[in-house]
Amino acid sequence: xxxxxxxxxxxxxxxxxxxxxxxxxxxxxxxxxxxxxxxxxxxxxxxxxxxxxxxxxxxxxxxxxxxxxxxxxxxxxxxxxxxxxxxxxxxxxxxxxxxxxxxxxxxxxxxxxxxxxxxxxxxxxxxxxxxxxxxxxxxxxxxxxxxxxxxxxxxxxxxxxxxxxxxxxxxxxxxxxxxxxxxxxxxxxxxxxxxxxxxxxxxxxxxxxxxxxxxxxxxxxxxxxxxxxxxxxxxxxxxxxxxxxxxxxxxxxxxxxxxxxxxxxxxxxxxxxxxxxxxxxxxxxxxxxxxxxxxxxxxxxxxxxxxxxxxxxxxxxxxxxxxxxxxxxxxxxxxxxxxxxxxxxxxxxxxxxxxxxxxxxxxxxxxxxxxxxxxxxxxxxxxxxxxxxxxxxxxxxxxxxxxxxxxxxxxxxxxxxxxxxxxxxxxxxxxxxxxxxxxxxxxxxxxxxxxxxxxxxxxxxxxxxxxxxxxxxxxxxxxxxxxxxxxxxxxxxxxxxxxxxxxxxxxxxxxxxxxxxxxxxxxxxxxxxxxxxxxxxxxxxxxxxxxxxxxxxxxxxxxxxxxxxxxxxxxxxxxxxxxxxxxxxxxxxxxxxxxxxxxxxxxxxxxxxxxxxxxxxxxxxxxxxxxxxxxxxxxxxxxxxxxxxxxxxxxxxxxxxxxxxxxxxxxxxxxxxxxxxxxxxxxxxxxxxxxxxxxxxxxxxxxxxxxxxxxxxxxxxxxxxxxxxxxxxxx
Numbered sequence: 001x002x003x004x005x006x007x008x009x010x011x012x013x014x015x016x017x018x019x020x021x022x023x024x025x026x027x028x029x030x031x032x033x034x035x036x037x038x039x040x041x042x043x044x045x046x047x048x049x050x051x052x053x054x055x056x057x058x059x060x061x062x063x064x065x066x067x068x069x070x071x072x073x074x075x076x077x078x079x080x081x082x083x084x085x086x087x088x089x090x091x092x093x094x095x096x097x098x099x100x101x102x103x104x105x106x107x108x109x110x111x112x113x114x115x116x117x118x119x120x121x122x123x124x125x126x127x128x129x130x131x132x133x134x135x136x137x138x139x140x141x142x143x144x145x146x147x148x149x150x151x152x153x154x155x156x157x158x159x160x161x162x163x164x165x166x167x168x169x170x171x172x173x174x175x176x177x178x179x180x181x182x183x184x185x186x187x188x189x190x191x192x193x194x195x196x197x198x199x200x201x202x203x204x205x206x207x208x209x210x211x212x213x214x215x216x217x218x219x220x221x222x223x224x225x226x227x228x229x230x231x232x233x234x235x236x237x238x239x240x241x242x243x244x245x246x247x248x249x250x251x252x253x254x255x256x257x258x259x260x261x262x263x264x265x266x267x268x269x270x271x272x273x274x275x276x277x278x279x280x281x282x283x284x285x286x287x288x289x290x291x292x293x294x295x296x297x298x299x300x301x302x303x304x305x306x307x308x309x310x311x312x313x314x315x316x317x318x319x320x321x322x323x324x325x326x327x328x329x330x331x332x333x334x335x336x337x338x339x340x341x342x343x344x345x346x347x348x349x350x351x352x353x354x355x356x357x358x359x360x361x362x363x364x365x366x367x368x369x370x371x372x373x374x375x376x377x378x379x380x381x382x383x384x385x386x387x388x389x390x391x392x393x394x395x396x397x398x399x400x401x402x403x404x405x406x407x408x409x410x411x412x413x414x415x416x417x418x419x420x421x422x423x424x425x426x427x428x429x430x431x432x433x434x435x436x437x438x439x440x441x442x443x444x445x446x447x448x449x450x451x452x453x454x455x456x457x458x459x460x461x462x463x464x465x466x467x468x469x470x471x472x473x474x475x476x477x478x479x480x481x482x483x484x485x486x487x488x489x490x491x492x493x494x495x496x497x498x499x500x501x502x503x504x505x506x507x508x509x510x511x512x513x514x515x516x517x518x519x520x521x522x523x524x525x526x527x528x529x530x531x532x533x534x535x536x537x538x539x540x541x542x543x544x545x546x547x548x549x550x551x552x553x554x555x556x557x558x559x560x561x562x563x564x565x566x567x568x569x570x571x572x573x574x575x576x577x578x579x580x581x582x583x584x585x586x587x588x589x590x591x592x593x594x595x596x597x598x599x600x601x602x603x604x605x606x607x608x609x610x611x612x613x614x615x616x617x618x619x620x621x622x623x624x625x626x627x628x629x630x631x632x633x634x635x636x637x638x639x640x641x642x643x644x645x646x647x648x649x650x651x652x653x654x655x656x657x658x659x660x661x662x663x664x665x666x667x668x669x670x671x672x673x674x675x676x677x678x679x680x681x682x683x684x685x686x687x688x689x690x691x692x693x694x695x696x697x698x699x700x701x702x703x704x705x706x707x708x709x710x711x712x713x714x715x716x717x718x719x720x721x722x723x724x725x726x727x728x729x730x731x
Contacts (some may be wrong), residue, residue, distance in 0.1 A: 032467065036651060037513070037520050037576050044118075044140050044160040045479040046367045046404060052511045055416060055449035055461035057143040057524040057570050059084075059586075066133050068633075068671050069645045070177070070684045070726065072185055072207050074131035074139060074159065074389065077645045079628050081141045081666075082570040082588030084209040085158075085622050086128075088695040088716050090310065091223060091255035091276040094128025098143050099528065100566050100592040100623030101437045104536070104655070104696070107344060107556055108476035110377045110394035110428075112469055114501075116146070116153035119161045120247045122282035122302045123350050123373070125153045128307070130251045132229045135203035137164045137271040143570065144505045144526065147445020148418030151371065151400050151421075155469040155503050163247075166191050166199035166235045171731055173317070179724020181221075183209040197237040204230040212720050213259055217318050222258035222273035227251075241290045249282040251306075259696075259716045260316050262704045269321060272341050274312035281305045304350045307629040311343035314384070316703055327705040337705040340384035349376040351609075363408040371400040371422075381479070390479050392430035394472075399423050409424020411581060412453050419446040428473045441500055443468035458512030464505070469534065474557045498558045504529045520574040522630045530564035533594065537601035537658045562596035563618060580635040582646075587713045592620040594651035594656075603658040603700030603711075615656065624650035624664075631669075639675040644668070655698025660713040662694035678730055693718035 040051040040060050059081040069092035071077050075093035078084045086093035095103050095614040096115040103113050106126065116125045124130050133139070139161050146154035170192030177185040185208075191201030194347050211223030228573055234246040258273035286303040291297055315338055322328050327336035356369030374397050381390040404418035425440035447465035454460075484491060509524030538560055568590035575583045594615045599605055619625075631645025648666040653659065669682040687693070696716035701710035 002294075010394050037574060039515065040159065042140055043162055044097055044151070044158065047365070052098070052457075052459060052513065054511075055426070055459070055463050055509075056453050056465075057507065057509060057522070057526070059141045059143075059572060060138050061141075062138040063136070066136060066139075067682075068673075069669070070131045070671065070682075070686065070722075070724070071260065074128075074133065074161065075155055076386065076686075077133070077139055078651065079627070080586060081143075082572065082586045082627055083143060083568060083590050084141055084588075085163060085624060085627075085649075085652070086208040086695070087622055088259070090129070091225065091257050091259075092131075093127050093695060093718075094131070096128065096159060099568065099592055100286065100620045101156035101224065101528075101530070101621065104622055107203075107472060108381060108390070108392070108479055109556060109558065110379070110392075110472060112152060112472060112560070114156040114469055115151050116158045117161075118150075118158065119282065119545070120163050120249065121284040121286060122247070122249060122304050123153065123278075123352055124282065124304060124306075124645075127278070127280065127306050127308070129253055129276065129308070130249075130282075131159070131161065131254075132205065132227070132251070134187055134205040134539050135164050135201075135231060137162050141373075142437055144463075144507060144528075145445060145468040145503050147410075147465060148258065148402055148447050149402055150470060151402075151420050151422045151445060152398060152443065152470050154197050154611060155467040155501065158237075163203070163231060163233065164189065164191075164201060164281065165231050166201040168193055173728060173730045175726065175728045177726040179209075179722060179725055181210045181722070183722070183724055184223075186436055192231070199235045201233045202231070204228075206334050211256065212717075213261075213266050214270055214272060214363075215258060215270060217231040217269045217271055218273070220306070222256050222268065222270065224256045226254040226256075232715070243288045245284075245286045245288075247282070247284040249280075251280040257310070257312055260312075260698075260714055261411075262706075262714075264314050264713075264715055264717075266634075266720065270313035270316050270501050271318035271339075272313040272345075274341075275309050277309040279307045296358040296516070297355075298358065299355045301353050302351070304348065306348045306350075308346045308348075308610070309343065310387075312339065314340040314342050315721045317705065319690040322705055325706045327708055334569075336708060341382075342384070342593045343382045345380040345382075347376075347378045351375075358600075365406040369401070371398070373398040378473070389589045390432070391477050391617075392428070392479070393424065394428050396424055396426040396470075414451040414453075416447065416449040416451065418448075420444065422468070425429075426470075426472070428475065430475065430478060432479060437473055437497070439471070439497065441470055443470070443500060443502070449686075454512075456512070458510065460510050460515075461508065463507040463509075465507070466506070467503045469501045469503075471498050471534075472558065476493075476556045495557065495559075498534060499532050499560050501534045501560070502531045504531075515575070518576045520572075521645070522570075522572045525571045526567060527568070528566040530566065533564040533597070534558050535561050535594075535599075537543070537599065539656045557601075559599075559601075561594050561615070564592065564594050566590065566592045566620070566623070582633040584632070585630040586632070590623055590625055590627070592623040593617050594620060601657055618659075619653055621656050624652040626650045641673045641675075642671070644670045654694075654699065654713075654715070658699035658713075660697055661697030662697055662715065663692060665691045665693055667691055667693070680728045680730070682726040682728070684726065685721070687719060687721050688723075690721040692720075699728055 005500040009500045019190045085097040087095040089105045102115045142158040172190030174188040187205030189203035207227040208219040209225040213223040215222040230250040232248045236244045255276040257276040282304045286300040289297040329335045336423040354371045379392045400422035402420035407415045423442045427438045445466045449463040454459045507526040511522040571587040597615040598612035605613040628648045633643045651661045652666045668688045694715040695718040699713040702711045
C-alpha cells in the first residue's frame, strides 16, 4: 500500500473544515460486529478529532447508518439527531432547524440561512435539495453556533457532509433499489490509484419515484422524484510535504411539486402542478503544505453554480372545482374561485476562499486564518396577479479573520478560545421603480471552552459560544410597493431592511466510553439567548381593498423580534451489548419562546385598529419539545443483520404568523440484510405503521372555494409507509 496516497486521501477527505457521535458500529467481515465500538472522527473542526474529544454537541452518521436507513437524501437521517428538524414546502426537506432555529421556506427574499450546509468543502447553504447521500462517508451535524468555524452561515449549527475519499487500492460498489411508489435507485462508485502519487474516485446515482401524492384531477402522480448526481474526486501527493485535492460535484434534479391538498390528504386537485428543479455544479480545490513538523499551511477554493426553478399552483385547485357546490357561480352570479400560478427561477453563484495556518508550540495548538466569499443571487418571478415578471439581484461579499488557541493548562485541563471577525456588504436591485439599496455590517463570533478529562478518558466540558446571522432586504415587500401604494396601503418606515441576529450559547456536557468501551455516551445541556430574532411573517391583503375575505395576496417579510430563548437537553447512546447485539438511542428535549415580540401580521392581530398579537412566551416555529430515536440491531447469524427502531417527535408550531401545530408522531422502521459473498441483499421499510407526518403547515387563511374560503389549517404530508429491496455489490 502506498502510504503517500493514503495520507493524501485522508487530507483530501477533510477539505479544511472538520467534527459527531452516533455513526456506526465497528465491523469486521460480512455484517459481523466486534464487541468494541469504533472511534468516530469529526472533520468539521480545524483539525480532525475524535467525537469524544470535542467540547460541543455533535452527531455523526456513517455509511452503516445511511445504509440501514435506506437514505438517499439527508432528510431521511435528520430525525436520528436530537433537536434537529426540517421543513419541506418542496419535493424534499431542504430547510433545516437546529435547536428550534432555522428557516422554513424561501420565496422572493434573498436569505442567509441559520443552518449551513457544506458538501465536500463546497458551500451549498440554502440549496438543501443537493444534499444527496450518494457515496458518503459520513454526515456530521454540529449543534449550536459555529461562529469561529463557519461564521455567518452557522448561527444555529452546521450540516457537514463528507464523501468517500480516493483510496490506495482499486475497488468500488454498485447498488440497486426498488420499492413502492415505483421507487428506483441505481448507483455506483469506483476508484483507486493512478500511479504512485495520485488516486481517484468516481460516483454516480439516479433516483426515480412517482411520489406519494396522487392528483385526482389530472389522474396521475404529480410529486414525482427524478434526480441524478455525480461526483469525481482526485488526490495528488505532489511531494513529501504538499498534497492537493480536487472535488467536482454535479446535480440534475427535475422533481415535481404538488404537495398541498385542500382536503389535507394525499390527493391533490391542482390543474397546474409545479416544479422543484435544480442544476448545480460544485468545484472544490484544497492544498495542504506541511512547512515543518509543527507548522501546516492549508488553503481551499470552492465555487458553486446553481440554477433552480420552484413553482406551484397557488390555488391548489382547478377551474371547475365549484361545479355543483356551494360556490357555484350560477347560484351567486359570480365566480368564487380564483386561479393563479407562482414560479421562481433562482440562480446562485457562490465563490469562497479560505487560507489558514495551523501550528503547535509546547502545550498550545493554534490556528489562524482568513476567509472571503462572493455570492450573487438572481431571481425571476412570474406570478399570475403581477403586472409583469419581477427581476431582482442580491450580491454580497463576506470577509473574515479568525483564530483559535487550544491550551493544555494541566494534564487533565484544556482551555479552548476562538474568535472570528466578519464583515459583509451587499447590493440589492430589482426592476421596480422604488427598490435599489445597499448596506454593510460587521459581526463577531467565537467560543470559550473548558475541558476536563478523567483518568478513564471521560470528557467533561463547559462552553460559551457566540454566533451571528446578517440582516438583509425584504425583496418581497419591495416588489409589492407600487401596488400597495396604489391601494392606499402604507408600509411602515424601515420595513424594507431587517437587522442581523446574534445568538449566545451556554452549554455543558459529558462524553465517554463506559462498560469496558462497549457503551458510548454523550449528554449535553444548553441555554441559548437570541437577540434581534429574525421572524418570517406573512402579510395577507385582499385583492379588493374594500373586501374582508380572500382571494388575497400573501406577502412574506422578515422582521426582528426583540429576543428569544432556547434551552434543552441532548442525549446520544450506542451500546454494543455483545458481538451480536447493539442498542442505540437519542433524546432531544427543547423549550423555546419569543420575548417582547408584538406581531401585527399574526392571524389574531388587528392591524387596522393598531392592535398587535403578543407573541411573548409562545414556542418558536418548528421547535418540537421532544424528539427521540430508540433501536436495536441483532445479528442472528454471521451473514444476517436485523435492525429495528422507533423515531418520535412532538407536535410543533408551523409558523410564527399563526397558532396551527403539527401532530406528534412515532414511526417504526425495519431492515433485514443478508450477506452473500460480495453481495448484500436487504429488505427494508420506513414508517411501517403508515403514520401521517406533517412537514410544513399554513394557517390563518382559507384557500378552499367550496367552503367559501373559510379559514382553516393546511399541512404538507411527508413520506407515508415506504418499503423496498436493495442489492449491493462491493468489490
